[in-house]
Amino acid sequence: MPGVRPPQEAPTSRSDAELIAGLRRIVGNEHCLTRPEDLFAYGCDALTLDAQRPAAIVLPESTEQVASAVALCAYLQRPFVPRGAGTGLSGGAHPTPGAVVISLTRMRRILSIDADDRIAIVQPGVVNADLSAAVAHHGLFYAPDPSSQQVCTIGGNVAENSGGPHTLKYGTTTDHVIALEIVLPSGDVVRVGSDTGFAAGYDLTGVAVGSEGTLGIVTEVTVRLSPIPEAVETLLAIFDDVPSACRLVGRIIESGMVPASLEVIDRRTIEAVEASVYRAGLPQDAGAVLIIELDGAACELQAQLERVRAFAYEEGVRGLEVARDDAERARFWRARKGAFGALGRLAPDLYVHDAVVPRTKLPEILEKICEIGDRHRLRLSNVFHAGDGNLHPNISFDRRDPDELARVIEAGREILELCVAAGGVLTGEHGVGNEKRDYMGLVFDDVDLDAMRRLRDVWNPDGLCNPDKIMPTTRPCMESNPKARGYDAVPID
Amino acid sequence: MGESSAAVRDAIGRLLGDMAVVLEPPELMAGSRVSMRIEPRDAEALATALRTLDSGSTPAIITGGGSRLGLGNPVRGAQVELSCVGLVGIDELDAADGVIRVGAGTPLAEIERAVRPHGWQLPLDPPGQGTTVGGTLASAAAGPRRLGFGAARGCVLGLDTVLACGDRTRCGGRVVKNVTGYDLAKLYVGSLGTLGVIERAWLRLRPAPRSTRVVVLSLGPDSDPYTFALAAARHSAARAVALVCSELADTHMQGVGHPLDAADWLLVAEYAGDEEATREGAERLAEGRAASPGDLTAIDALRDLQGSVGALGVRARLHVRPSRLAASCALLRAAAAQLLVYPQPGVIYAFFDPSGCGDEDPWWLDGVFTALERVRGEAKAELVVEELPEWGRGRRDVFFGGSGPLSLMRSIKARFDPNGTLNPGRFVGSI
Numbered sequence: 001m002p003g004v005r006p007p008q009e010a011p012t013s014r015s016d017a018e019l020i021a022g023l024r025r026i027v028g029n030e031h032c033l034t035r036p037e038d039l040f041a042y043g044c045d046a047l048t049l050d051a052q053r054p055a056a057i058v059l060p061e062s063t064e065q066v067a068s069a070v071a072l073c074a075y076l077q078r079p080f081v082p083r084g085a086g087t088g089l090s091g092g093a094h095p096t097p098g099a100v101v102i103s104l105t106r107m108r109r110i111l112s113i114d115a116d117d118r119i120a121i122v123q124p125g126v127v128n129a130d131l132s133a134a135v136a137h138h139g140l141f142y143a144p145d146p147s148s149q150q151v152c153t154i155g156g157n158v159a160e161n162s163g164g165p166h167t168l169k170y171g172t173t174t175d176h177v178i179a180l181e182i183v184l185p186s187g188d189v190v191r192v193g194s195d196t197g198f199a200a201g202y203d204l205t206g207v208a209v210g211s212e213g214t215l216g217i218v219t220e221v222t223v224r225l226s227p228i229p230e231a232v233e234t235l236l237a238i239f240d241d242v243p244s245a246c247r248l249v250g251r252i253i254e255s256g257m258v259p260a261s262l263e264v265i266d267r268r269t270i271e272a273v274e275a276s277v278y279r280a281g282l283p284q285d286a287g288a289v290l291i292i293e294l295d296g297a298a299c300e301l302q303a304q305l306e307r308v309r310a311f312a313y314e315e316g317v318r319g320l321e322v323a324r325d326d327a328e329r330a331r332f333w334r335a336r337k338g339a340f341g342a343l344g345r346l347a348p349d350l351y352v353h354d355a356v357v358p359r360t361k362l363p364e365i366l367e368k369i370c371e372i373g374d375r376h377r378l379r380l381s382n383v384f385h386a387g388d389g390n391l392h393p394n395i396s397f398d399r400r401d402p403d404e405l406a407r408v409i410e411a412g413r414e415i416l417e418l419c420v421a422a423g424g425v426l427t428g429e430h431g432v433g434n435e436k437r438d439y440m441g442l443v444f445d446d447v448d449l450d451a452m453r454r455l456r457d458v459w460n461p462d463g464l465c466n467p468d469k470i471m472p473t474t475r476p477c478m479e480s481n482p483k484a485r486g487y488d489a490v491p492i493d
Numbered sequence: 494m495g496e497s498s499a500a501v502r503d504a505i506g507r508l509l510g511d512m513a514v515v516l517e518p519p520e521l522m523a524g525s526r527v528s529m530r531i532e533p534r535d536a537e538a539l540a541t542a543l544r545t546l547d548s549g550s551t552p553a554i555i556t557g558g559g560s561r562l563g564l565g566n567p568v569r570g571a572q573v574e575l576s577c578v579g580l581v582g583i584d585e586l587d588a589a590d591g592v593i594r595v596g597a598g599t600p601l602a603e604i605e606r607a608v609r610p611h612g613w614q615l616p617l618d619p620p621g622q623g624t625t626v627g628g629t630l631a632s633a634a635a636g637p638r639r640l641g642f643g644a645a646r647g648c649v650l651g652l653d654t655v656l657a658c659g660d661r662t663r664c665g666g667r668v669v670k671n672v673t674g675y676d677l678a679k680l681y682v683g684s685l686g687t688l689g690v691i692e693r694a695w696l697r698l699r700p701a702p703r704s705t706r707v708v709v710l711s712l713g714p715d716s717d718p719y720t721f722a723l724a725a726a727r728h729s730a731a732r733a734v735a736l737v738c739s740e741l742a743d744t745h746m747q748g749v750g751h752p753l754d755a756a757d758w759l760l761v762a763e764y765a766g767d768e769e770a771t772r773e774g775a776e777r778l779a780e781g782r783a784a785s786p787g788d789l790t791a792i793d794a795l796r797d798l799q800g801s802v803g804a805l806g807v808r809a810r811l812h813v814r815p816s817r818l819a820a821s822c823a824l825l826r827a828a829a830a831q832l833l834v835y836p837q838p839g840v841i842y843a844f845f846d847p848s849g850c851g852d853e854d855p856w857w858l859d860g861v862f863t864a865l866e867r868v869r870g871e872a873k874a875e876l877v878v879e880e881l882p883e884w885g886r887g888r889r890d891v892f893f894g895g896s897g898p899l900s901l902m903r904s905i906k907a908r909f910d911p912n913g914t915l916n917p918g919r920f921v922g923s924i
Binding site for chain 2: 114116117119160161163167171172174175184190191192193194195196197198199200201202203204206207209210211227229230250253254256257258296297299300303304356357358359360385388389390423424425426427428429430431432436440443444445447448449450451452454455456457458459470
């Protein structure tokens with residue numbers, strides 16, 4: 001049975017009792033959690049490794065409460081960690097021992113919707129999919145659509161600059177956020193950006209989005225809404241192998257089309273999906289399937305569809321289905337969006353990578369990634385955003401097997417090194433968190449990282465706001481990577 | 494240049510050799526009298542130049558093609574121009590991935606020429622002859638196609654930037670999706686060279702459209718031009734939609750081939766994409782109206798107009814929510830402004846002509862700022878005075894104090910440029 005690390009000495013001279021009493025005065029007793037089971041539940045996010053024990057969890061309901069809680073933490077020099085739904089995969093919401101977790105999930109009101117100007121103002125705890133549902137009757141939607149959109153929050157999306165399958169056409173969260181209210185690590189509240197989409201001055205909104213909650217706590221988000229496209233066509237292309245699917249992706253993009261999505265699912269993932277509740281009727285002997293979604297004006301989609309069809313047959317597609325209605329479209333997407341859930345059934349643990357490579361290198365890199373998996377005798381599968389080169393190699397494993405865990409760690413490092421050497425980066429949408437911070441040196445040198453520290457230190461001079469994220473420690477990778485430290489570092493009760 | 498200034502100049506000249514050229518006579522530039530130009534040819538030379546300037550706390554004006562030198566507040570005490578026009582070249586064009594790496598001094602036109610044969614376009618179209626990549630990004634400049642292209646920052650994948658201390662840094666990368674570390678590119682783009690000097694950039698290209706169509710039509714006094722133009726701009730194939738008031742249309746848009754008789758506004762719309770979509774967009778716009786097919790000269794004319802300013806006049810850029818366009822424009826028209834309006838995303842260029850006022854009339858200029866302040870207050874506009882007469886420079890913050898936490902911005906400036914070398918005073922709040 002999993003458990004949490006025993007309490008470690010908090011990095012403060014003040015007692016937990018003083019801290020907790022202060023937090024209770026701010027949010028009320030019922031919204032300040034300190035029971036062991038609560039501390040356990042908030043000890044990690046969806047990266048379940050290396051859970052830590054926070055001192056307390058607070059669930060504020062207003063900006064004022066967030067500001068007061070932060071000010072108290074600043075006064076007591078106690079680290080604090082903002083948290084949304086906890087669906088992050090890079091440990092961005094992991095507390096350090098003794099930190100205060102500030103959960104924004106009670107701040108879940110949509111404050112305003114302006115359909116004429118196509119903007120909405122929301123609190124950070126609003127669930128991503130709920131916002132789209134709330135504006136659908138205006139013919140609008142919120143474009144960033146992470147796979148976890150049924151539960152993940154806008155605040156978390158802002159912190160991680162989340163993407164999703166439709167990033168290819170619509171961009172990531174940063175392209176849709178125009179203003180923020182932020183509680184700084186001092187407890188001061190600032191507003192950055194503007195509802196006009198332009199604010200004279202440094203682009204503090206652009207800097208804050210994707211900063212993984214290390215520059216402050218976002219308490220209000222102004223987002224752009226997009227018009228629901230007039231028409232959508234969704235295709236499922238079935239191939240004998242992944243490289244063929246990748247070649248079709250290249251043909252489509254190089255022809256000048258900008259599809260809404262180009263998503264590849266490999267054979268092992270197909271098998272997992274078809275054996276799960278997400279089954280979508282995919283052929284289990286296929287080497288890969290490619291979901292292609294086109295959207296836009298109805299008058300242009302038919303011609304695009306025919307071009308895609310022609311390319312697909314030229315690239316040796318084995319079968320090509322076009323969704324006849326929304327139900328069939330939903331079936332195709334169920335396979336893609338349920339893939340991680342389905343893979344989760346294969347083994348007790350799943351390690352989801354998120355590297356990005358230049359799109360044209362996908363076939364070569366994927367082949368090498370599979371070689372790495374085979375060499376380390378690991379169950380490795382691939383689901384990826386082929387249009388923008390964003391890979392998700394998934395390794396299914398059992399953490400209780402120390403030898404397998406060591407091979408998972410080594411394979412992960414080799415995958416990241418491979419992708420970076422190919423001109424890629426560590427993460428396309430999951431963030432660095434504490435998972436990949438010590439790989440930052442693969443991409444950036446000390447001077448680059450120093451420039452990042454200059455920015456962080458202006459906002460977060462004491463380092464209390466979500467410590468130990470993004471920036472590397474001085475420890476070698478194998479020692480500081482949570483996976484490297486392994487589950488055994490977390491005592492099992 | 495005084496004795497001490499001459500000494501600084503001589504010292505820089507000794508350290509930088511051929512890279513530095515004495516300007517005789519000095520040139521007036523961004524509110525300062527500049528007596529030396531430094532023109533590095535590569536990143537290491539740029540780093541050396543910046544280290545030299547920083548070690549002497551010598552303020553410098555950072556320039557590109559020079560098309561936006563009028564933007565911003567006067568640079569404090571700069572005697573040196575650091576020009577990036579020598580940082581030219583296309584390092585790599587990945588025609589399959591649609592990305593390109595270029596030097597900051599590379600003119601946009603050169604990039605466009607290089608990528609077009611491969612079926613791509615550069616999604617940057619600011620006004621100005623010889624406009625460079627670095628200048629465009631530093632000023633976050635956009636042109637008539639901002640509707641289709643989006644903001645300048647959107648095409649930036651990665652930047653090589655040299656900090657004031659001479660450190661050569663990199664952020665982002667060449668891939669199109671990336672959350673690896675802090676997004677410092679967002680900080681540098683639009684910062685007017687006050688935090689670092691952009692040396693190279695990885696840019697994301699866009700597919701060149703298979704078809705483009707331009708439509709020009711006039712809108713009379715009985716029309717609701719803003720609602721009409723906004724609807725035009727919200728067609729999925731719209732790449733540029735602009736309203737030009739009749740006075741500006743008379744003087745700047747005569748070549749577009751559409752009669753302007755008795756019209757209050759000229760509307761120019763460009764649709765780009767597949768043949769079917771552009772045809773539908775153009776037909777829908779022209780339905781029931783006397784529209785003329787236009788060509789790309791109409792877009793060029795809009796771009797030239799946007800970058801123009803009457804003799805000694807004022808050009809202000811206002812950003813408003815689309816629903817506040819009508820109210821904003823009414824206030825500006827009441828203040829005798831001539832307008833170019835991009836209804837989506839809600840950008841107004843207001844031109845104020847001092848004709849009829851006395852030379853260097855401070856009352857006139859104060860009146861312009863008062864009118865703009867009113868729009869700012871009543872229509873909640875964000876605004877920047879982009880051009881104003883040389884004699885008026887420094888009278889007011891052309892960013893109207895900006896929006897957002899100025900103290901945070903000052904702290905960022907202090908951390909990135911502690912000795913105040915890079916365009917000091919030019920930015921918001923005279924940062």
